[in-house]
Amino acid sequence: MCNYGSVGGMVRQVTGVDGVLTLHWEIANWPRIPAIKQGRAKLAAMEKAQDGMSKKLPSIVIVGRPNVGKSTLFNRLTGTRRAIVTNEPGITRDRIYGRADWRGRTLEVVDTGGIIPDDKALIPQEIFRQARVAFEKAALLVLVADNQAGVTPLDQELARLLRGTGKPLVVAVNKVDAPGQESQAAEFHSLGARIFPIAAEHGTGVDDLLDYALELTGQPSASASSAHPEAAHLGTHSEEEAAPVEIAIIGRPNVGKSTLLNRMAGEERSIVSPIPGTTLDSVDTDVTRAGKHYRFVDTAGIRRKGKTKLVAEKLSVVMARRGLERADVAVLIVDGETGVTQGDATIASYAEQSGRSVIIVVNKWDLAVEAAGAAAEREAATAKGKARRAAAGDGGAGPRAGVASGRSVDKGKLLLDYEKLIREKLKFLSYAPVVFLSAKTGERADKLFPLIDHVAEARKRKISTPELNRWLKSIDLQRGTLPKSRPIRIYYVTQAKTAPPTFLLFTNQKQPLHFAYERFLENQLRGKFDFTGTPVRWVQRLRKRDRNTGGKGDDG
Numbered sequence: 001m002c003n004y005g006s007v008g009g010m011v012r013q014v015t016g017v018d019g020v021l022t023l024h025w026e027i028a029n030w031p032r033i034p035a036i037k038q039g040r041a042k043l044a045a046m047e048k049a050q051d052g053m054s055k056k057l058p059s060i061v062i063v064g065r066p067n068v069g070k071s072t073l074f075n076r077l078t079g080t081r082r083a084i085v086t087n088e089p090g091i092t093r094d095r096i097y098g099r100a101d102w103r104g105r106t107l108e109v110v111d112t113g114g115i116i117p118d119d120k121a122l123i124p125q126e127i128f129r130q131a132r133v134a135f136e137k138a139a140l141l142v143l144v145a146d147n148q149a150g151v152t153p154l155d156q157e158l159a160r161l162l163r164g165t166g167k168p169l170v171v172a173v174n175k176v177d178a179p180g181q182e183s184q185a186a187e188f189h190s191l192g193a194r195i196f197p198i199a200a201e202h203g204t205g206v207d208d209l210l211d212y213a214l215e216l217t218g219q220p221s222a223s224a225s226s227a228h229p230e231a232a233h234l235g236t237h238s239e240e241e242a243a244p245v246e247i248a249i250i251g252r253p254n255v256g257k258s259t260l261l262n263r264m265a266g267e268e269r270s271i272v273s274p275i276p277g278t279t280l281d282s283v284d285t286d287v288t289r290a291g292k293h294y295r296f297v298d299t300a301g302i303r304r305k306g307k308t309k310l311v312a313e314k315l316s317v318v319m320a321r322r323g324l325e326r327a328d329v330a331v332l333i334v335d336g337e338t339g340v341t342q343g344d345a346t347i348a349s350y351a352e353q354s355g356r357s358v359i360i361v362v363n364k365w366d367l368a369v370e371a372a373g374a375a376a377e378r379e380a381a382t383a384k385g386k387a388r389r390a391a392a393g394d395g396g397a398g399p400r401a402g403v404a405s406g407r408s409v410d411k412g413k414l415l416l417d418y419e420k421l422i423r424e425k426l427k428f429l430s431y432a433p434v435v436f437l438s439a440k441t442g443e444r445a446d447k448l449f450p451l452i453d454h455v456a457e458a459r460k461r462k463i464s465t466p467e468l469n470r471w472l473k474s475i476d477l478q479r480g481t482l483p484k485s486r487p488i489r490i491y492y493v494t495q496a497k498t499a500p501p502t503f504l505l506f507t508n509q510k511q512p513l514h515f516a517y518e519r520f521l522e523n524q525l526r527g528k529f530d531f532t533g534t535p536v537r538w539v540q541r542l543r544k545r546d547r548n549t550g551g552k553g554d555d556g
Contacts, residue, residue, distance in 0.1 A: 057099070057108040058217035061134045062172075063162060064144035065154045066114025069174040073144060073200035074098060074111035077210070082282070083111050094258075094270050094283045094298075095130050102210040107217065110134045115158060129268075135162075139217045141169045142209070143193065144200075147176050151187050159191040168216055169193045172209060174200050244286060244293035245456045248324045250351065251333035252343045253301025256363040260333065260439040261285060261298040264448070270298050282323040289449055297323040302347050321350065328499065329455055329533070330356040331448075336368035336418075336436070340425040348426055355500045357459045357534040358432040359451055360422060366438040368418070372409045431526065432533055455533030461501065463529055465494045468503070471528050480520030488517065502537040510543055 060077070062070045071083035078098035096111040112134055113127035135141065141162050145155050162169050173185040176197040185197040196212070198205035249257045258270035265285045283298040300316035324330055330351040334344050351358050362368070419434050426432070433451055437444040472493050481488055492506040503525075507513070513521075522536050 057106055058139035058213075059108040059110055059134070059137050060100070060140050060142055060213055061110045061112065061131075061138040062142050062144060063112055063115065063131060063135075063158065065116065065152070065158065068114075068144045068146045068149075069200045070114070070144045071096075071111055073142075073172065073174065073198070073206070074109060076200050076203055076206055077109045095134050097284060100210065102207075102214065105214055107210075107213060110138070116154065117157060117161065126272075133268075135165050135167065138165075138167050140213050141165070141167050143169060143171045143191070145171055145173050145188055145191075147173045147181060147185055147188075147197070150184075151190060155188075155191065159193065163192060170209070170212065171195045172200075173197045176205065177202070244295040245329065245452065246295050246297065246327040247329045247331055247452060248297045248299060248327035248356070249331045249333060250299050250320065250324055250347055251301065252335070252341070252347065253303060255301070255333045255335045256439045257301070257333050258283075258298055260331070260361070260363065260445075261296050263439045263442060263445050264294075264296055282319045292453065294449075294452070297327060299323045302350075303343065324351060324356060325354050327356055328459060329452055330354075330358050331452075332358055332360050332432075334360060334362050334422070336362045336364040337371055340422055345426060348429055352428055352535060355535055355537070357455045357500070358429055359448075359455055359533055360426070360429065360432050360434045361448065362418065362422070362434065362436045363439050365436040366441055366443055369409060369411060369414065372414050376409055431531065431535065451533075458530055458532045459500060459534040460498050461529070461531065462498055463495050463501075468493050468495065471525070475524050480517045488513070496539060500535045500537055501531060502539060504539045504541060506541045508543055509540070512540055512542070513538070 062074055064070050074083045074096065075081055077100040079101075080098060082098055083096055094113070098109045098111070100107045100109050112131040115128050115131055116124050117128055143155070143159060143162055145151070159169070159171070171188050171191050171193045173188050173195050176182055176185060177199050182197045185195055188195045194212075196205055196209045198209060200206065249261055251257050258272045261270050261283070262268055262272065265287050269285045270283050282300070285296045285298070287294045287296060299320035302317050302320050332344070332348055332351060334340055348358070348360075415436055418436070422434055423430065433455070435444070435447050435451055437448065439445065469492065472490060477488055477490060486509070489508040490505055491508070494504050496502045496504045505513075518538050521538065525531070525536060
């Protein structure tokens, strides 16, 4: 055996067939071979570069006064209908992020609310503040103006403001619906930036705007990775592994959904105000914590159809339902002060019917504790309360119904009583965990991320068929049957899919199982396997009628 130390390997065996010698190599230290080491380093560098590009795409920020077509342009660039578009001004309020794919390249597109810098009202000021955050990370600012209205003083003020940021600026003159109207856009040169006549609704002129954005940002082509298929394959595989957990934050208006999003994201991502219905668009926010990726979707408050008057409010409810349907986990926010209402139960039923995993979050817990303390004080001031205190004082330490004194409340007992009340009103979500927190102060908010991980893992849990059938044999199937009903036999069970977990049953029944019996099976299954927070679905394979016996089959 010959040793070739310079190459990092050795000839393990030499064989000869018909006078031809074959050398069988044994590589000793594979990573030390210079060519392979350089190749691996190059692939790793490419992966790192591609990952960095995907996280730091050049950002096109769409800016303008209200109702000039910013959201229409955003939907056109991204090829989606993410942003709500109506004739009502001031619909977009938060920053909405999307991606534009053009000529094999990708750009980040940000839609901002209509800006009125001098408006001192709460929501316009918050819209302006959100837009300024987007300005700081912009590679190109696109000021959208209305060709039909001409140059307005607000357009001039915004152009002056945007030029002061030092960022590249262009003016997209919207609503140029005919070639003869392009000459009218010439007056917008007075804003001191290059102009692009466009019709966002029809897509006219948008290609020139995108070509300029690519030229300005110098974004490399996505097809560059085709020269290195190994790196492209590795990058795709890593993206699949790192797919974020989608979390939809749902609830009634003004229960603290946007406040919770800002708490989870660690930044002022959504506008927060005491005015109900502040959030209209669904706002996506990517969060990375402890190496795990999450995508939170802040949805608009869902209310009854009879209470939605504006077209934008009706559309916002539709968008909220869409945001819920694409999520993995639904975080249902309940106002701790008012408790569970019929509206909360209706929204919870939307999540349950859509097959989303559910976490019930009781927000404003600090205010609920204060309200309980105030109620305890009022109760202690009554004649009955004084008599109870006197009896407790005479007898030493008697029961105080959770009240330690007239000014303090046993939080542990209050929490248990509150959870019991929630379980009674949301019986169909008995599998959903309940967490009490204050999004505003951050109290107990750290409990939410581990709970999301637990629920997301349970949602994707796959139980092997042998293990399921061993579980099936261990339970008494007749315990869940109704009196005088036909004995139920389940021959076989297997898990058909996950997210949500769905199980296929082979039975001796010719009719679907009663929902009470399915609930019995679900309780038995949850007692054996951990499916916290996720609904369980049953699919029954019915027994076919026997033609030879006139439809009378045996029970076996």
